[in-house]
Amino acid sequence: MIVVIQRVSEASVKIEGAIKSAIGTGMMVLVGIENEDNQEDISWLSKKIINLRIFPDENGVMNKSLIEVNGDLLLISQFTLHASTKKGNRPSYIKAARPEVAIPLYEKLIQTLEFDLGKKIGTGEFGADMKVSLVNDGPVTIQIDSKNKV
Incomplete structure:
Protein backbone atom coordinates (compact mmCIF):
# COMPACT_ATOMS: atom_id res chain seq x y z
CA MET A 1 0.00 0.00 0.00
CA ILE A 2 1.05 3.49 -0.76
CA VAL A 3 -0.34 6.40 1.21
CA VAL A 4 0.06 10.11 0.72
CA ILE A 5 -0.62 11.95 3.95
CA GLN A 6 -1.41 15.65 4.03
CA ARG A 7 -1.72 17.60 7.26
CA VAL A 8 -4.86 19.69 6.85
CA SER A 9 -6.78 22.40 8.62
CA GLU A 10 -9.87 21.14 6.77
CA ALA A 11 -10.75 18.66 4.04
CA SER A 12 -13.85 17.26 2.36
CA VAL A 13 -14.95 14.93 -0.38
CA LYS A 14 -17.98 15.39 -2.63
CA ILE A 15 -19.66 12.72 -4.70
CA GLU A 16 -22.24 13.80 -7.30
CA GLY A 17 -22.26 17.30 -5.81
CA ALA A 18 -23.03 16.20 -2.23
CA ILE A 19 -20.54 16.22 0.63
CA LYS A 20 -19.81 12.61 1.62
CA SER A 21 -17.34 13.46 4.40
CA ALA A 22 -15.72 16.55 5.88
CA ILE A 23 -13.10 16.98 8.59
CA GLY A 24 -11.39 19.76 10.49
CA THR A 25 -7.78 19.69 11.70
CA GLY A 26 -6.11 16.38 10.97
CA MET A 27 -4.95 14.30 8.03
CA MET A 28 -6.25 13.67 4.55
CA VAL A 29 -4.86 10.31 3.44
CA LEU A 30 -4.88 9.00 -0.12
CA VAL A 31 -4.39 5.23 -0.31
CA GLY A 32 -3.38 3.08 -3.27
CA ILE A 33 -3.79 -0.68 -2.90
CA GLU A 34 -1.88 -3.29 -4.87
CA ASN A 35 -2.44 -7.03 -5.31
CA GLU A 36 0.24 -8.10 -2.81
CA ASP A 37 -1.18 -6.01 0.05
CA ASN A 38 -2.51 -7.82 3.10
CA GLN A 39 -3.44 -7.47 6.77
CA GLU A 40 0.20 -6.91 7.74
CA ASP A 41 0.33 -3.82 5.49
CA ILE A 42 -2.94 -2.54 6.97
CA SER A 43 -1.83 -2.99 10.59
CA TRP A 44 1.59 -1.42 10.01
CA LEU A 45 0.23 1.56 8.06
CA SER A 46 -2.57 2.27 10.51
CA LYS A 47 -0.12 2.49 13.42
CA LYS A 48 2.30 4.57 11.33
CA ILE A 49 -0.41 7.02 10.21
CA ILE A 50 -1.96 7.72 13.59
CA SER A 65 0.68 12.74 16.52
CA LEU A 66 -2.88 12.67 15.23
CA ILE A 67 -3.93 10.97 18.48
CA GLU A 68 -2.22 13.59 20.64
CA VAL A 69 -3.99 16.48 18.89
CA ASN A 70 -7.30 14.55 18.73
CA GLY A 71 -7.29 15.19 15.00
CA ASP A 72 -9.66 13.94 12.32
CA LEU A 73 -8.82 11.66 9.41
CA LEU A 74 -10.23 11.53 5.88
CA LEU A 75 -9.29 8.39 3.90
CA ILE A 76 -9.67 8.41 0.12
CA SER A 77 -8.93 5.45 -2.18
CA GLN A 78 -6.76 6.41 -5.16
CA PHE A 79 -5.53 3.68 -7.49
CA THR A 80 -3.51 6.23 -9.50
CA LEU A 81 -0.86 6.23 -6.74
CA HIS A 82 0.37 3.02 -8.37
CA ALA A 83 0.80 4.63 -11.79
CA SER A 84 3.89 3.56 -13.70
CA THR A 85 5.21 6.24 -16.05
CA LYS A 86 8.41 4.52 -17.18
CA LYS A 87 7.25 3.90 -20.74
CA GLY A 88 5.48 6.45 -22.87
CA ASN A 89 3.19 9.19 -21.68
CA ARG A 90 0.14 7.18 -20.70
CA PRO A 91 0.40 5.85 -17.14
CA SER A 92 -0.02 2.13 -16.56
CA TYR A 93 -1.97 0.96 -13.53
CA ILE A 94 -0.97 -2.70 -13.74
CA LYS A 95 0.18 -2.74 -10.08
CA ALA A 96 -3.12 -1.37 -8.74
CA LYS A 108 -10.43 -3.32 6.55
CA LEU A 109 -8.09 -0.30 6.59
CA ILE A 110 -11.04 1.92 7.53
CA GLN A 111 -11.99 -0.42 10.39
CA THR A 112 -8.39 -0.66 11.61
CA LEU A 113 -7.84 3.11 11.54
CA GLU A 114 -11.10 3.69 13.41
CA PHE A 115 -10.15 1.11 16.04
CA ASP A 116 -6.59 2.43 16.45
CA LEU A 117 -7.70 6.08 16.46
CA GLY A 118 -10.67 5.41 18.73
CA LYS A 119 -13.21 7.27 16.60
CA LYS A 120 -14.94 7.31 13.22
CA ILE A 121 -13.03 8.58 10.23
CA GLY A 122 -14.28 10.25 7.09
CA THR A 123 -14.08 8.35 3.81
CA GLY A 124 -14.69 8.67 0.15
CA GLU A 125 -16.38 5.95 -1.87
CA PHE A 126 -14.26 3.34 -3.60
CA GLY A 127 -14.40 3.75 -7.38
CA ALA A 128 -16.54 6.89 -7.32
CA ASP A 129 -15.75 10.11 -9.17
CA MET A 130 -14.82 12.23 -6.16
CA LYS A 131 -14.07 15.91 -5.77
CA VAL A 132 -11.59 16.29 -2.92
CA SER A 133 -10.94 19.69 -1.34
CA LEU A 134 -8.38 20.45 1.32
CA VAL A 135 -6.34 23.15 2.95
CA ASN A 136 -2.86 21.68 3.32
CA ASP A 137 -1.48 23.01 6.59
CA GLY A 138 2.22 23.77 6.39
CA PRO A 139 2.29 22.47 3.73
CA VAL A 140 3.06 19.03 5.11
CA THR A 141 2.83 16.10 2.67
CA ILE A 142 4.39 12.69 3.30
CA GLN A 143 4.39 9.53 1.18
CA ILE A 144 4.71 6.09 2.79
CA ASP A 145 4.96 2.72 1.04
CA SER A 146 4.27 -0.30 3.25
CA LYS A 147 6.64 -2.34 1.07
CA ASN A 148 9.55 -0.07 2.14
CA LYS A 149 9.21 -0.43 5.90
CA VAL A 150 12.65 -1.89 6.53
Whole structure:
Protein backbone atom coordinates (compact mmCIF):
# COMPACT_ATOMS: atom_id res chain seq x y z
CA MET A 1 0.00 0.00 0.00
CA ILE A 2 1.05 3.49 -0.76
CA VAL A 3 -0.34 6.40 1.21
CA VAL A 4 0.06 10.11 0.72
CA ILE A 5 -0.62 11.95 3.95
CA GLN A 6 -1.41 15.65 4.03
CA ARG A 7 -1.72 17.60 7.26
CA VAL A 8 -4.86 19.69 6.85
CA SER A 9 -6.78 22.40 8.62
CA GLU A 10 -9.87 21.14 6.77
CA ALA A 11 -10.75 18.66 4.04
CA SER A 12 -13.85 17.26 2.36
CA VAL A 13 -14.95 14.93 -0.38
CA LYS A 14 -17.98 15.39 -2.63
CA ILE A 15 -19.66 12.72 -4.70
CA GLU A 16 -22.24 13.80 -7.30
CA GLY A 17 -22.26 17.30 -5.81
CA ALA A 18 -23.03 16.20 -2.23
CA ILE A 19 -20.54 16.22 0.63
CA LYS A 20 -19.81 12.61 1.62
CA SER A 21 -17.34 13.46 4.40
CA ALA A 22 -15.72 16.55 5.88
CA ILE A 23 -13.10 16.98 8.59
CA GLY A 24 -11.39 19.76 10.49
CA THR A 25 -7.78 19.69 11.70
CA GLY A 26 -6.11 16.38 10.97
CA MET A 27 -4.95 14.30 8.03
CA MET A 28 -6.25 13.67 4.55
CA VAL A 29 -4.86 10.31 3.44
CA LEU A 30 -4.88 9.00 -0.12
CA VAL A 31 -4.39 5.23 -0.31
CA GLY A 32 -3.38 3.08 -3.27
CA ILE A 33 -3.79 -0.68 -2.90
CA GLU A 34 -1.88 -3.29 -4.87
CA ASN A 35 -2.44 -7.03 -5.31
CA GLU A 36 0.24 -8.10 -2.81
CA ASP A 37 -1.18 -6.01 0.05
CA ASN A 38 -2.51 -7.82 3.10
CA GLN A 39 -3.44 -7.47 6.77
CA GLU A 40 0.20 -6.91 7.74
CA ASP A 41 0.33 -3.82 5.49
CA ILE A 42 -2.94 -2.54 6.97
CA SER A 43 -1.83 -2.99 10.59
CA TRP A 44 1.59 -1.42 10.01
CA LEU A 45 0.23 1.56 8.06
CA SER A 46 -2.57 2.27 10.51
CA LYS A 47 -0.12 2.49 13.42
CA LYS A 48 2.30 4.57 11.33
CA ILE A 49 -0.41 7.02 10.21
CA ILE A 50 -1.96 7.72 13.59
CA ASN A 51 1.40 7.95 15.40
CA LEU A 52 3.21 10.05 12.78
CA ARG A 53 4.45 13.17 14.56
CA ILE A 54 3.61 15.91 12.08
CA PHE A 55 1.57 18.27 14.27
CA PRO A 56 3.18 21.20 16.10
CA ASP A 57 3.79 21.14 19.83
CA GLU A 58 3.69 24.24 22.06
CA ASN A 59 7.06 25.32 20.61
CA GLY A 60 5.94 24.97 16.99
CA VAL A 61 8.02 21.81 16.46
CA MET A 62 6.38 18.91 14.57
CA ASN A 63 6.32 16.62 17.57
CA LYS A 64 2.69 15.54 18.08
CA SER A 65 0.68 12.74 16.52
CA LEU A 66 -2.88 12.67 15.23
CA ILE A 67 -3.93 10.97 18.48
CA GLU A 68 -2.22 13.59 20.64
CA VAL A 69 -3.99 16.48 18.89
CA ASN A 70 -7.30 14.55 18.73
CA GLY A 71 -7.29 15.19 15.00
CA ASP A 72 -9.66 13.94 12.32
CA LEU A 73 -8.82 11.66 9.41
CA LEU A 74 -10.23 11.53 5.88
CA LEU A 75 -9.29 8.39 3.90
CA ILE A 76 -9.67 8.41 0.12
CA SER A 77 -8.93 5.45 -2.18
CA GLN A 78 -6.76 6.41 -5.16
CA PHE A 79 -5.53 3.68 -7.49
CA THR A 80 -3.51 6.23 -9.50
CA LEU A 81 -0.86 6.23 -6.74
CA HIS A 82 0.37 3.02 -8.37
CA ALA A 83 0.80 4.63 -11.79
CA SER A 84 3.89 3.56 -13.70
CA THR A 85 5.21 6.24 -16.05
CA LYS A 86 8.41 4.52 -17.18
CA LYS A 87 7.25 3.90 -20.74
CA GLY A 88 5.48 6.45 -22.87
CA ASN A 89 3.19 9.19 -21.68
CA ARG A 90 0.14 7.18 -20.70
CA PRO A 91 0.40 5.85 -17.14
CA SER A 92 -0.02 2.13 -16.56
CA TYR A 93 -1.97 0.96 -13.53
CA ILE A 94 -0.97 -2.70 -13.74
CA LYS A 95 0.18 -2.74 -10.08
CA ALA A 96 -3.12 -1.37 -8.74
CA ALA A 97 -5.37 -4.06 -7.26
CA ARG A 98 -8.64 -4.87 -8.99
CA PRO A 99 -11.79 -3.88 -7.04
CA GLU A 100 -12.47 -7.45 -5.87
CA VAL A 101 -9.11 -7.40 -4.06
CA ALA A 102 -8.90 -3.70 -3.19
CA ILE A 103 -12.37 -3.06 -1.74
CA PRO A 104 -12.11 -5.58 1.14
CA LEU A 105 -8.62 -4.25 1.98
CA TYR A 106 -9.84 -0.64 1.85
CA GLU A 107 -12.76 -1.48 4.15
CA LYS A 108 -10.43 -3.32 6.55
CA LEU A 109 -8.09 -0.30 6.59
CA ILE A 110 -11.04 1.92 7.53
CA GLN A 111 -11.99 -0.42 10.39
CA THR A 112 -8.39 -0.66 11.61
CA LEU A 113 -7.84 3.11 11.54
CA GLU A 114 -11.10 3.69 13.41
CA PHE A 115 -10.15 1.11 16.04
CA ASP A 116 -6.59 2.43 16.45
CA LEU A 117 -7.70 6.08 16.46
CA GLY A 118 -10.67 5.41 18.73
CA LYS A 119 -13.21 7.27 16.60
CA LYS A 120 -14.94 7.31 13.22
CA ILE A 121 -13.03 8.58 10.23
CA GLY A 122 -14.28 10.25 7.09
CA THR A 123 -14.08 8.35 3.81
CA GLY A 124 -14.69 8.67 0.15
CA GLU A 125 -16.38 5.95 -1.87
CA PHE A 126 -14.26 3.34 -3.60
CA GLY A 127 -14.40 3.75 -7.38
CA ALA A 128 -16.54 6.89 -7.32
CA ASP A 129 -15.75 10.11 -9.17
CA MET A 130 -14.82 12.23 -6.16
CA LYS A 131 -14.07 15.91 -5.77
CA VAL A 132 -11.59 16.29 -2.92
CA SER A 133 -10.94 19.69 -1.34
CA LEU A 134 -8.38 20.45 1.32
CA VAL A 135 -6.34 23.15 2.95
CA ASN A 136 -2.86 21.68 3.32
CA ASP A 137 -1.48 23.01 6.59
CA GLY A 138 2.22 23.77 6.39
CA PRO A 139 2.29 22.47 3.73
CA VAL A 140 3.06 19.03 5.11
CA THR A 141 2.83 16.10 2.67
CA ILE A 142 4.39 12.69 3.30
CA GLN A 143 4.39 9.53 1.18
CA ILE A 144 4.71 6.09 2.79
CA ASP A 145 4.96 2.72 1.04
CA SER A 146 4.27 -0.30 3.25
CA LYS A 147 6.64 -2.34 1.07
CA ASN A 148 9.55 -0.07 2.14
CA LYS A 149 9.21 -0.43 5.90
CA VAL A 150 12.65 -1.89 6.53
